[in-house]
Amino acid sequence: MHGGCHEVRTTTVAVFGAGVTGMTIADEERRTHPRGVDTPGCSHSEQDASAPYTGEAMHELSVALALVELASEEARRLGDVQISAVHVRIGQLAAIVPDALRFSFDLAAEGTALTGARLEIEPVPTSVACQACGTHVLDAFQPICCPRCGGPADLRSGRELELRALEVIDHDGPDC
Amino acid sequence: MTARIVEVRQDILKKNDLLARALRSRFEEAGVFVVSLVSSPGAGKTTLLQRTLAALRSSLRVAAVVGDLQTDNDARRLAEAGVPIRQITTGTVCHLDANMLEQALEDWDLRALDVLFVENVGNLVCPASYDLGEALRVVLLSVTEGEDKPLKYPTIFGSADSAVLTKIDLADVVDFDRDAARQAIEAVRPGMDVLEVSSRSGVGLEAWINYLQAMRTHAFAVGTH
Ligand SMILES: [Zn+2]
Numbered sequence: 001m002h003g004g005c006h007e008v009r010t011t012t013v014a015v016f017g018a019g020v021t022g023m024t025i026a027d028e029e030r031r032t033h034p035r036g037v038d039t040p041g042c043s044h045s046e047q048d049a050s051a052p053y054t055g056e057a058m059h060e061l062s063v064a065l066a067l068v069e070l071a072s073e074e075a076r077r078l079g080d081v082q083i084s085a086v087h088v089r090i091g092q093l094a095a096i097v098p099d100a101l102r103f104s105f106d107l108a109a110e111g112t113a114l115t116g117a118r119l120e121i122e123p124v125p126t127s128v129a130c131q132a133c134g135t136h137v138l139d140a141f142q143p144i145c146c147p148r149c150g151g152p153a154d155l156r157s158g159r160e161l162e163l164r165a166l167e168v169i170d171h172d173g174p175d176c
Numbered sequence: 177m178t179a180r181i182v183e184v185r186q187d188i189l190k191k192n193d194l195l196a197r198a199l200r201s202r203f204e205e206a207g208v209f210v211v212s213l214v215s216s217p218g219a220g221k222t223t224l225l226q227r228t229l230a231a232l233r234s235s236l237r238v239a240a241v242v243g244d245l246q247t248d249n250d251a252r253r254l255a256e257a258g259v260p261i262r263q264i265t266t267g268t269v270c271h272l273d274a275n276m277l278e279q280a281l282e283d284w285d286l287r288a289l290d291v292l293f294v295e296n297v298g299n300l301v302c303p304a305s306y307d308l309g310e311a312l313r314v315v316l317l318s319v320t321e322g323e324d325k326p327l328k329y330p331t332i333f334g335s336a337d338s339a340v341l342t343k344i345d346l347a348d349v350v351d352f353d354r355d356a357a358r359q360a361i362e363a364v365r366p367g368m369d370v371l372e373v374s375s376r377s378g379v380g381l382e383a384w385i386n387y388l389q390a391m392r393t394h395a396f397a398v399g400t401h
Pocket of ligand 1: 133148
């Protein structure tokens with residue numbers, strides 16, 4: 001059998017699946033990125049946990065720049081529209097701090113067709129599929145194996161960095 | 177004025193993925209085996225790479241691209257091995273991406289190489305999201321970092337093909353539990369190959385070199401069918 005799964009499992013299954021829609025981004029962030037511990041944010045912090053904040057949002061900025069580029073391309077294809085919101089799905093394992101992404105998005109969007117657009121972030125929980133007993137949602141930092149029987153399981157979600165949709169306001173014909 | 181939702185459903189890093197795919201086929205066509213190394217800062221990537229280049233250069237044409245936030249210290253240390261070294265200075269960006277690698281490879285004749293190493297910026301988070309087109313991604317974990325690190329950074333271990341426990345000569349000194357580390361790796365990446373190496377004492381280096389050669393042979397055996 002695949003060793004490790006039973007022995008190193010330390011946390012229990014979260015009720016994430018049921019509660020995900022009611023969970024605020026801030027809750028989500030506290031759950032997945034407990035700052036001050038061994039934080040999986042962008043890890044300049046990892047070098048020295050006591051060091052001052054040194055542009056830790058750079059990872060989010062890289063992602064935000066790619067997002068703005070992709071969303072702008074999509075917006076262009078829609079013609080003469082205004083983008084009021086950008087919807088993204090971000091996996092729990094993608095190491096993104098939502099507030100840092102929002103901050104970076106606003107910076108990256110400035111001067112583009114996305115200026116002023118809202119960023120709507122849908123967190124995607126980590127889930128695995130176990131051959132023996134189905135699909136389960138995992139808690140943060142939980143080993144990638146079946147939380148019920150401890151057997152091996154395939155990662156089903158959690159690494160998403162997806163541009164889900166654009167919220168568009170059409171400029172209706174001549175209304176003047 | 178009407179608001180509507182337009183579905184897009186595309187990976188935000190799609191551009192990088194496409195570029196990495198193009199690089200991967202370029203590497204395959206050129207017959208160069210590309211190995212990337214990822215780890216925390218200070219886990220011993222550069223030292224292991226130095227030893228690896230020295231061990232391989234008599235039998236294979238090797239080279240390395242090294243990513244660094246600012247200094248060129250790593251590149252200078254590596255250049256002592258007497259093989260081609262190129263540096264990518266990322267500034268404030270905490271990872272290499274396919275575009276940076278492609279630019280670093282510009283005007284480099286890949287056909288003149290057998291193995292190309294890519295040393296990523298020291299970071300266990302961001303590199304996980306960026307495919308570089310490598311054939312083999314190796315994550316390094318030094319014994320001084322603790323056995324449970326794979327559980328804290330499952331994504332980078334999930335994105336890698338093999339793991340190397342470095343500074344293994346210090347295992348007893350720092351009370352490092354190898355079995356616990358192997359179990360943690362197995363938990364986040366079932367079936368992953370795990371090697372143990374000390375660049376200082378040389379323990380495990382031969383096995384690591386043999387492993388690289390076997391993976392290279394395997395990659396080309398698969399590639400030609
Ligand atoms: Zn199960």
